[in-house]
Structure formats: C-alpha cells, structure tokens
Amino acid sequence: MIKKCFAKINLSLDIISKRADGYHNIDTLMARINLFDKLEIEKTSDGKFTYDSNVSLGKVEDNLIFKAYEVMKNLAGEKATGIRVKLTKNIPVAAGLAGGSTNAAETMKALNELWGMGLTKNDLMEAGAKLGADIPFFFLERAARATGIGEILDPFSIKTPLKVLLVNDGTSIASAHVYKNTKLFGHIKTGEIAKSLSQGSWEFVEDFENVMEDVVLRDFPHLKAIKENLSNHGALKALVSGSGASIFGIFKDEKALDRAYESLKTSYNFVRKVDLIDD
Ligand SMILES: C[C@@](CO)(OP(=O)(O)O)[C@H](O)COP(=O)(O)OP(=O)(O)OC[C@H]1O[C@@H](n2ccc(N)nc2=O)[C@H](O)[C@@H]1O
C-alpha cells in the first residue's frame, strides 16, 4: 500500500496559554501543501518491523513511523502483523512542516486498512494525539483552525487563491525550544483571518502572524535574509511556518511568484512553489 504524506504550513500561529503539563494551548490555521513523502507499507509474516529510507533519521525506535506502528499494534491485538516500510522523504526534517507527524498519521491510516481494524477518524485522531500534537490534523484532510494543543480541529475552506513559495535552508529547529522561549502571544485575530480566507478575501493576509517568529529569528538570525528576500521579491507576507525553520511567502500574482522562484532557487537548499491542497 502506498500513502502520500502531505506536509503542512501554519498560515497563522498564536499561543494562548501555558498548560500545567508543559504543553501550550495554541490557536493556529493549518493547511496541507502538495509536498509529500512517499510511504510504502506491506504486511510481512515474520512479525517484525523492517524499515528503509532515502534519509537517515537516527534510531528506528525514535522514528514516528515505528511509534505509530506500536500504537496500532496494541490496538489491533491479534490482527497485527509484521510490516515492511519504505519511506521516500521529500519534506525537510524538523522544519515546521510536520514531516514526522504526517508520516505517523499515514502509517496509522495504512495499518487501519491493512489490518481491517475499522477505526473511525475520531478513533485515529484520539490515538494519534497521544503520539504528537500535530498528528490529529492529518486525519481531518481539510484546512483547519487548531486549538487546544493542536488536537481540537475546526475545519474551514480557503477560497482566497494564495500562491505560496516555500524556502528551507536546511536549519533544523526543535519545537520545544521555541515554545519554551516565546513570551509575547495571544493577540492574533485568528477568527477574522479564517473568516476572510473562507470568503475569498485578501484583506487579512497582512495580519497573518506567527508568535514564534521572534524567537526563531533571534536564535537563528541567518533566517532573516530569507524572509527579507521573499518580501523584496513581492510576497505580500513572508512567515516562518510553525517553529521553523521553513519560511513561506504568500503571493497574489503568479508572475511575481515565478520571478521570486527563479531568483531564490539557486540560493537555498530547498525552494518550491507549492499549492494549498485544502481549499
Ligand atoms: C509548533 C507546531 C505548530 O503546528 O508545529 P511544528 O513546528 O513542530 O511543525 C506544533 O505545535 C508542534 O506539534 P508536534 O511537533 O506534534 O509537537 P509534539 O511532538 O507533541 O511536542 C513536542 C514539544 O513541543 C512542545 N509543545 C508542542 C505542542 C504544543 N501545543 N505545546 C507545546 O508546548 C512541548 O514542549 C513538546 O514536548
């Protein structure tokens, strides 16, 4: 079975409060983009987890695909089998694009089908939330306003034809570091931004904001040039996605997007025109 694991960007991201469990309540607008890892999963009769990938992600036990397998194995009981997994990674890692989370979610979807478990979307969301805050979003398969730790999902449509250029220079950033250091939050008009996007308006694009950006740009100052470059090339808005380090530019005009792409593509590791697929 082959699954496409789509990445996400956060069009806007606010923190609402710090929780007693160390996590944070957030208010964010998330949309999947047409950048994906290819995940191939097949059942085996040896009872083992066998893994192969085009990139090295460290110990297999730390891989979210393996963790998702373990969660599903516990839920599947006697229906569980060994599996062989092949991951072709295209999504930059630790980049604010939720590459690990989307891999985990698609593993869970695949095993639910391969093992005939009959779990509902809600069952999968609940099980996925225990593995990572960003995972439930990938079961929804719609753009969403995410609150709580990211697991409370309110779908919305994006009618504004946003054109997006995504840039990543290879910097990896740990989400926990950024959450811990972000001090100014709680002021983004998330509801108004979502409403305006669902009406096809451009009015609130200038209000897109990510409260984590100050910490990301303070601790990784070389990223400022990417943001500036995107703005100088006509992006209406250039913003860090999630806890970084990917930065996306929002364009209205296709030609400006093309010019920015041509100019930046040789300067950074990863420069890609992407579409939002949840509209
Ligand atoms: C910041 C966001 C925005 O979409 O995305 P990324 O930049 O990682 O893509 C997410 O909240 C990342 O979600 P995810 O990466 O699934 O987080 P988890 O694995 O559950 O948690 C990693 C660490 O981030 C912190 N964390 C995460 C989510 C949250 N609502 N509050 C937190 O404080 C905690 O310190 C936690 O130990």
Ligand SMILES: Nc1ncnc2c1ncn2[C@@H]1O[C@H](COP(=O)(O)OP(=O)(O)O)[C@@H](O)[C@H]1O
């Ligand atoms: N299958 C996976 N793909 C990517 N990263 C993974 C995976 N499994 C575990 N990780 C780990 O998860 C962390 C976060 O990676 P990722 O999900 O790509 O980024 P982000 O949380 O910034 O969106 C990294 O430290 C990475 O090593």
